[in-house]
Amino acid sequence: MVNPPGIQFLAPDAPYCEPDKAKVIIIPAPLEYSVCYMKGTARGPEAILEASGQMELYDEELDCCPTDIGVHTRAPLDYSGMDHAAALKATGDAVREVLQRGQFPFTLGGEHSLSAPVIQAVHEHYPDLTVVHIDAHGDLRDTYEGTPLSHACIERRVVDMGIPLLEIGIRSFSPEEVAFMKTRPNVSIVWAYEIARGTAQIPWERLGKHTYITLDLDAFDPAAMPAVGTPEPGGLSWYQVLDLVREVCRRSTVVGMDVVELCPMPNQAHAEFLAARLVHKMLGYRFFAKQ
Numbered sequence: 285m286v287n288p289p290g291i292q293f294l295a296p297d298a299p300y301c302e303p304d305k306a307k308v309i310i311i312p313a314p315l316e317y318s319v320c321y322m323k324g325t326a327r328g329p330e331a332i333l334e335a336s337g338q339m340e341l342y343d344e345e346l347d348c349c350p351t352d353i354g355v356h357t358r359a360p361l362d363y364s365g366m367d368h369a370a371a372l373k374a375t376g377d378a379v380r381e382v383l384q385r386g387q388f389p390f391t392l393g394g395e396h397s398l399s400a401p402v403i404q405a406v407h408e409h410y411p412d413l414t415v416v417h418i419d420a421h422g423d424l425r426d427t428y429e430g431t432p433l434s435h436a437c438i439e440r441r442v443v444d445m446g447i448p449l450l451e452i453g454i455r456s457f458s459p460e461e462v463a464f465m466k467t468r469p470n471v472s473i474v475w476a477y478e479i480a481r482g483t484a485q486i487p488w489e490r491l492g493k494h495t496y497i498t499l500d501l502d503a504f505d506p507a508a509m510p511a512v513g514t515p516e517p518g519g520l521s522w523y524q525v526l527d528l529v530r531e532v533c534r535r536s537t538v539v540g541m542d543v544v545e546l547c548p549m550p551n552q553a554h555a556e557f558l559a560a561r562l563v564h565k566m567l568g569y570r571f572f573a574k575q
């Protein structure tokens with residue numbers, strides 16, 4: 285690995301681990317190729333890492349410091365000179381390397397298209413994988429703007445891999461996606477309005493032994509998380525998202541996670557702080573909330 289070291293996730297006095305001793309490897313993936321509306325998600329990982337430096341390490345809900353397990357942030361992936369396909373391959377390879385070393389990959393985006401090669405890499409290690417996709421969008425198009433690699437297609441690629449899919453928080457869905465979803469019993473969708481109205485019946489029985497969580501920050505309501513490329517009204521609250529992640533972690537062994545699509549905005553800081561705290565909470569639930 286020739287990239288210079290980047291910023292570490294968390295405060296300077298956090299108990300960092302050597303790359304080969306850490307349980308978790310944070311992978312900053314500043315990918316930006318197919319974003320269609322607001323640009324700037326390439327700066328997302330760095331903004332999360334910078335905000336994390338201001339964060340307390342104690343989790344009051346779990347009564348522990350989740351990062352005591354050892355969290356190392358590797359150098360950001362360097363996509364310079366790569367086309368989209370090569371950048372996706374490099375991202376998948378980085379995750380593959382982490383898994384081969386027996387560590388837990390947590391990828392920070394960057395645009396959501398990175399999740400397809402990442403999930404492919406995780407699926408190679410865990411063939412019984414289920415994907416939980418928390419997002420405003422279904423991302424189930426076959427192609428978008430002429431490419432199957434788009435952020436709008438990543439869950440379609442997951443279905444192509446034969447992986448069962450549970451989508452939660454969805455509120456922006458195309459007729460093409462509805463038609464597709466209705467033919468696929470392996471795809472379950474929990475709409476945002478069902479969660480907001482308290483009528484959601486989440487089919488947790490769909491989770492297998494191993495689960496991957498991909499979390500697009502536009503799943504949150506734009507009031508809480510305005511710094512995304514395609515904000516949609518009627519999103520989830522902070523505690524609704526936390527409860528979902530905690531429930532997945534209790535019911536299944538989560539073997540990889542990503543948080544994607546932060547698109548930092550000028551003159552505000554709450555979006556990157558939310559994203560940084562979210563990563564911290566997700567690690568806590570993964571490693572300390574197991575029943």
Ligand SMILES: [Mn+2]
Nearest residue numbers: 420421500502
């Ligand atoms: Mn989305």
